[in-house]
Amino acid sequence: MNYTMKKQLLILSFASLSCVILALYFASHGTTIVYTHIFYIPIILAGIWYKKKAVYLALLLGTAHIFMTLFAIYPPTMEIVIATSERAFMFVVVAYVIGLISEKQAKGEERLKATKDYLDNIIKSSADAIVVVNMNGIVRSWNKAAEEHMGYTAKEVIGTHNRKFFAVPEEAERIMEIVLREGELKNYRTIVLNNAKKQVHISMSAALLRDKNGVPVGTVRVSRDITKEVELEEKIKEERDNLNLILESMPDGVYIVSKDYKVEFMNRVLIDDFGYHIGDVCYKVFHNRKNPCPLCKNTEVMKGKTVRWEWQSHRENRTYDLVEAPLKNSDGTISKLTIFRDISGRKRMEEELRDAEDRYRVIFEHALTSLCVLEEGGRISLANQEFALLSGYTKEEIVGKTWADFIADEDRDRVQNYCAERREGRASACIPFNFVHRSGELRHVNAWIEPIPGANNCIASLVDVTELKRKEQELRETCERLTELDKMKRDFLNVAYHEMRSPLAPIVGYASLLELCELPDKGRKYVSSIEQSARELDMMINRMLELARIDSRKINLILTEFALAEVVQEVVKSVEPAAKKKHQVISTSVPDIVVQADKEKTAAVFSNLIFNAVKYTNEGGGIDISVEERGGDIKVCVSDTGIGISEEHLPKVFERFYMVDTSLTRKSGSLGLGLSIVKEYVNLHGGKVWATSEPGKGSRFFFLMPKRQS
């Protein structure tokens, strides 16, 4: 029994006792009417406090009232009995009604209290902060979680404005505005400041509170501390950003697709190639297919496997190297990250390399040079067929032998030094040495060692020059013999010419002396003939000597400047006696030019051509000498009206001892040496000679010669 109940019981007892005493007092004074009303006081109180139990008090007080009345008025009249009974009955009725009402009310209250307790408990024990704010922004309620999260006690904040809790104070009005407009707020993210002024990320849901007339009176806000989630999210985002940055900047193609093939990411390389297709399905974007590709590794990757594979695109004739890996998303789903690289170039190069290797192998094997590959230390690791032939071993037997096995003892050091030098990139010529055949026979070879780039080995190529050497020796001997013979011939000719000429001296000399003597006409004629023949013999010897000198390259040009016309005139003058004898006319047409050349030889050229013209032209014929300038050259033409030369002989007239007609030669007493000398002299000046002719009508001899020697 608690204090309230004791107090109630005391009040009731006191009130009831007071009523009984008062009733006794009035009864003793003979009145019963007035006091009865005061009995209602304890009855009503009891009805309120003890509910229907008040009926017992009413019965007690009713009985007491009846006895009081009987005590006061005895014997009672019928009226009094009825009135008294009626009052007593009224007490009971009132007590019952009030008890009933009280009981009902108490029951409602109890229910209300239970609900309130329940809600209070929820609010109190909620992990989320629950705050009630009225329309003016004043905090009306602040639960335990709010205290914990914010560091403010309910006592401190209830009755204060809620603006101070937001990192951005305007948020208070903003939230209110949204709630008013929408009627509620769901998972609204904002930042609040706790008591320590630290930022706390919250997710807030709010609802509008209305009074029974539907007028908004405030908002109830449920907030959750999501600082940790936000930090985590930011971290994840940052990492994703970093990852994206890496992926973006990769030269390889990178894309991410979801389980259902949706492109979630593609890097710059891909966007540049395919355009921006995030959100589309990969097989459509990359392969223009209606269904997932048959080779797609999605299923495996979705199981958590990382796959690396090569994909050959036959349509584009390209090869790709792909790495596909699972990528866990924050929501627990898996996406597929694909990194691929176009390795077509590399593949092609590999193929080309293989082809090249095959090609080189064929070349190596079928080369007509002996080839072998020398490893460090001189071991032979590969040899071709030709090397096998040279050495007398099979290719298999050669592998494993050393290079030195094939070098003759006396050459070994020299060849090894050469090899070492070649390895270092020095020594440039090939080396000759004696190669030892299986039989022990020596072969002369020329060897060339070439280091293989990027490797430690060398390739040795050998050419068997044994036969070549023998032939070379033969040739050298032949050459020596021929040189000797040539020298002997020249010496012989020189001596011969000299010896031939010496007896000519007294012939010519005495003939000239004889002419001074008194002789009969016949004798004079004979002497003249002797002299003439001796002179021709002399001229022939001179020419032969001159040609011999040209052949042994003893001739040098002695260059001087001279007027060409003068030289021509001198020559014509010397020929004129012979021409006059045959009644020939010599005409000249030479421009006034100065040339730089060997004067004597130039004169000899003119002399030979003009002498020939006179010689081969019949009596009364004409000889014409014309010179013209042709740029830096002079072109000379000596034409005659002589017997001419047939076409077949024409190209050969400049050859030595070439005689167009032996009978003619005999008649004229000449050896075909004059034109040879003309040709040699003109050639020495860098010019050329040629001839045209019409047999029976005449010949034209031309030569072209530079005006100056450069």
Place this chain on the structure above:
Amino acid sequence: MEKKRILIVEDAAYMREMLTEMLAQEKDRYEVVDYAVNGKEAVEKYKEQKPDLVTMDLAMEVMDGIQAIIEIKKHDPNALIIAITALGTPEQKSAALDAGAGEYLWKPFTIRNLFDALERLQRKSE
């Protein structure tokens, strides 16, 4: 006019004889003072006789003509010498002229050639 004294240097006897015959045609002008058969002898005879003119064959034993010309020129820079040879190469001609020969005569030559050469040589010395 004073007779010119000539030394004939020539290894071949028939040539010496012929030259003598030729020079005899101008007895009033030329006189053969002596003969030499090689270069060495020529130098000695030159020193001994001091001739006005020398005909010098180039191809000789013991000492050849070129060497003899050089020796004579060394002894007497004003010596007048005609080189005579059968080997008529330009090289030999210029070798003889370089050595100091004033004229050059190729074999075979006529009496006319000889006197022309002698006259040219003398004109040059004047």
